[in-house]
Amino acid sequence: MSNLSPRRAKSGDTALFVGKDRKSYVRRLEPGGKLMTHLGVIAFDDLIGKACYGDRLTTHLGHLVYFLMPGIDDLLSHARHATTIVQPKDLGYIALKLGIQNGTRVIEAGTGSGGLTLWLALLVGDTGQVISYDRTPTAPEVARRNLTRTGEAIAQRVTFKTRDIAEGFDETSVDALFLDVPNPWDYLVVARAALCGGGHFGALVPTTNQVVDLISALYEGLWFCVEVEELLLRSYKPIPARLRPDDQMIGHTGYLVFARAVNARSSDVSADSGDKPEDVS
């Protein structure tokens, strides 16, 4: 199938290997390197400059393995991480609700393992910027490794800062800001100060108690369009003769809270005439 637009493997590429059993591996193609799996071994020297993405490889044990470029979901599921990472189902929606696009300048805190960092960096492009805060000094290391694996140019789009965000953000007028911390309500004033007027705010919190605390605080500050949402992803067994959802699914990752930064209080007429939608229950 050589006429089908081959992209040849290069040294330094980060590649995805998927066995017929759907088990997958993400590896950097270093000369002399090897993929060692339960299906056998593949030497990277046999791939660099030779194999094309999309190719079906054969291990030394004769097993078939597909050779692909990793998607963001592959990178994330193979990322080194000490902390919980934001799930792909949430990542896509966060990007959309934060108005992320080519050229966006966005702050995130904390850095965590850099999953959201990577996704944002891929989207904002060279004209955008991701500023990632975490008070754990070691956080940037893990995140940077995950970024660099994807590409040096991608990593360049991210600035890491080790800081307790209670001290405030250095930036002002950023387009979007996302808080993945246990107590986002404590940082709303500094978040507002960093955002441009109309800017997009988002947060992810796992419990309903945190949602209550966060939206209560948002109604007290310079915020409008408060939204609380959650996404459930249902995967199906992709078998034509027996199509059905998987037996198990992720029951919960977290609640997503979004708001827009405004220049004057939304509830200054009266506490109840503000942004809060009428309760119809």
Place this chain on the structure above:
Amino acid sequence: MSNLSPRRAKSGDTALFVGKDRKSYVRRLEPGGKLMTHLGVIAFDDLIGKACYGDRLTTHLGHLVYFLMPGIDDLLSHARHATTIVQPKDLGYIALKLGIQNGTRVIEAGTGSGGLTLWLALLVGDTGQVISYDRTPTAPEVARRNLTRTGEAIAQRVTFKTRDIAEGFDETSVDALFLDVPNPWDYLVVARAALCGGGHFGALVPTTNQVVDLISALYEGLWFCVEVEELLLRSYKPIPARLRPDDQMIGHTGYLVFARAVNARSSDVSADSGDKPEDVS
């Protein structure tokens, strides 16, 4: 709050107006123009060069209206459309699963009302490209209007083609390809021919019957990593004292099917040893 990074309204901007009742309007700020709502009137001449995004405006009837930049979800919910548009919950995940990033070259068919077109164009940047096929000659008009409203530079990233895709795509080696058509299985050969090896394929179909037909066809062609998923979005009433999900929710938009383009059949050993995960039911 003038020290909070004002972004001043410019002539030609596409702006979002949100009333205290959360009813919202998307309008282009043309000199002499007006927003006419049930809450009163706002003259654009009072905004251009004066108002800042995030400002709280007052209509001639004294009602408060927030002045914001529209997000992609605002643009989509206010887009002119004759056809069903892909929902924000699906858009975010599609971008992620298709590996969309700054610089991606992606084909979509059909154009529809251009909702996905717009979202892809925002993400791929000036170094990327969106090629949008539809056999309805009028499709590009609606889609282009929705794009232009967002910005001329964004619109430049999109190439529209009026074509029955059964005739094939002009492009080869694109990074990703998405089919939002009733019979995607009929176009898998031309889709594979347009994609690079390892490229990302996606489709959205509303019925289980279509899922069965599509994945059956994928297993017969040059595809691997077939996945079937769906997303459920649950919105909550954002009331601190009475947090609860909305009474009604969208029960279904469609099933998302993803696959990766490969250079050799995944099932050539035998029909059953291929990509198809074991049925554990």
Place this chain on the structure above:
Amino acid sequence: MSNLSPRRAKSGDTALFVGKDRKSYVRRLEPGGKLMTHLGVIAFDDLIGKACYGDRLTTHLGHLVYFLMPGIDDLLSHARHATTIVQPKDLGYIALKLGIQNGTRVIEAGTGSGGLTLWLALLVGDTGQVISYDRTPTAPEVARRNLTRTGEAIAQRVTFKTRDIAEGFDETSVDALFLDVPNPWDYLVVARAALCGGGHFGALVPTTNQVVDLISALYEGLWFCVEVEELLLRSYKPIPARLRPDDQMIGHTGYLVFARAVNARSSDVSADSGDKPEDVS
């Protein structure tokens, strides 16, 4: 099809009529009565002693209407009600989790429109008993009408009491007790006093705040096995060639909270070593 076990319509029966458009009507077959619908009229005198359940009737306009016995879900959806009624999806599960069976003695408060009352009465049989409390003097009227429509024998199984349950329940040693009131935490002591040791407690509350208040109070009292659950019902368009979920679904009715009455505090060793499952998040 007369050999297919005909059950002939009797005067006084409560019957279900379903048009080809799936619109349905529940009516009591009184001599001289008529079903009047947009599909035409059916005289009950033509049915009593003549028509069999399962028959296809013809209105005076020639439209086809099926003649059926109403199920509990039909009765509920056609019940007169001023208040929100518990949905069928929740009713079934409540009965199971409360250990309802033939012979059970169960208390409910409030009566509301008698939907749960009816369902419980159908299940407990003549050897069981349903005691239904409501402080609204008019509540029993509506509920009794809905019960009587189903059958006098069914209605006999229910005792209505007009009472503010803060004053306590008259009964002791009941098998199960269900609270469908806004502040169930205020009645846990009287609920425990009414239940037998090991008895089943349940409540339905719409907000997360109420769940928090209720389970907090349960941990302070003579309760164990505290559970919080919710059910989502997804209906499909039953079209063989285009099987898919309905576009809209009920997003929320309420959270179900269950617990078991015990004779000694579960948390008397220490506040944290009690029933509360470990937080694994």
Place this chain on the structure above:
Amino acid sequence: MSNLSPRRAKSGDTALFVGKDRKSYVRRLEPGGKLMTHLGVIAFDDLIGKACYGDRLTTHLGHLVYFLMPGIDDLLSHARHATTIVQPKDLGYIALKLGIQNGTRVIEAGTGSGGLTLWLALLVGDTGQVISYDRTPTAPEVARRNLTRTGEAIAQRVTFKTRDIAEGFDETSVDALFLDVPNPWDYLVVARAALCGGGHFGALVPTTNQVVDLISALYEGLWFCVEVEELLLRSYKPIPARLRPDDQMIGHTGYLVFARAVNARSSDVSADSGDKPEDVS
């Protein structure tokens, strides 16, 4: 708490023991018997005639264990079963949709491990009847053991028949019939023959392909009011300060299909004007 309606343990009772860690055990209280757990031992001779349900017991190791009557969900989760059993979330709804109540005569096939059998037997009472068919000769043994554990009177309500149901059911004019078999469409004619006019039909099938086959067949026979539904149960961590859904949930058990038996074809006017709701997609 002896004034709280004690129910004293009797020899032969089936009891539920729940440790502080929520691990639970269902055991029959035979004289001389013992509960042996990781928390220690409890001798049944210390309970029979002495302990009351709801009591907090102490193992020989000093650990606390609650002594309760098992609910149907406890019985099912501790039932011996070789086959998949119908989940509580589905059981409750099935009973409701089949119109099960005190006095109902209902057929089920197959018997499986007797989970649904038990639930139906508890509800129909001594005036009702459950007839359970299975072609596996050993099926009744397991099911009967599970029934007897709950009570001899309950077991008396069930008649087991070892039969390939393709040969038909012995009964006619039953109120309800439930098929939990892989190919329910093959038995619709015999099912209709067993049901009374207007009777309730239900089936549980795991795949969308089976749903399509089943509803196609229903439209060809003497059936109306075809419905396809599924229930999702979401459990929450019952922690007042950190209320949130469980991380994992059951993603799928099966699709529930319901219909009503009628005496004349619903689609005899024309194939498309029948029961099938209009497709609005």
